Amino acid sequence: MLPFQHTWLPFIYLYGLGGILFLLGIIITRKAGALDLRRPKHRVWMAILLFGFFWYFSIHGLLNLAALDYIRPKTVLIVLAVFGGAFLVYLRYLLVQLERRA
Numbered sequence: 001m002l003p004f005q006h007t008w009l010p011f012i013y014l015y016g017l018g019g020i021l022f023l024l025g026i027i028i029t030r031k032a033g034a035l036d037l038r039r040p041k042h043r044v045w046m047a048i049l050l051f052g053f054f055w056y057f058s059i060h061g062l063l064n065l066a067a068l069d070y071i072r073p074k075t076v077l078i079v080l081a082v083f084g085g086a087f088l089v090y091l092r093y094l095l096v097q098l099e100r101r102a
Contacts, residue, residue, distance in 0.1 A: 011061065062080065
């Protein structure tokens with residue numbers, strides 16, 4: 001069994017500090033007026049940005065769990081396929097709403 005410092009500590013550091021910097025970047029863009037969530041196109045991009053962060057977070061976490069034999073490798077593929085499919089459905093919904101407003 002690998003120690004915590006070699007498995008989960010880098011994960012927490014990467015997504016903890018990275019998540020804080022990511023949120024600070026979003027806050028800065030909102031305060032600068034470059035991101036206006038009242039605009040439908042900006043909501044689509046915000047959804048894509050948030051999905052990207054959580055997508056890589058999920059991949060890394062699930063692969064850590066698989067490497068430590070807590071879950072089977074095929075479970076990683078199934079979870080990511082469901083997560084990706086749900087995002088595509090949500091993105092399609094946002095794009096349909098965008099087309100209706102145009």
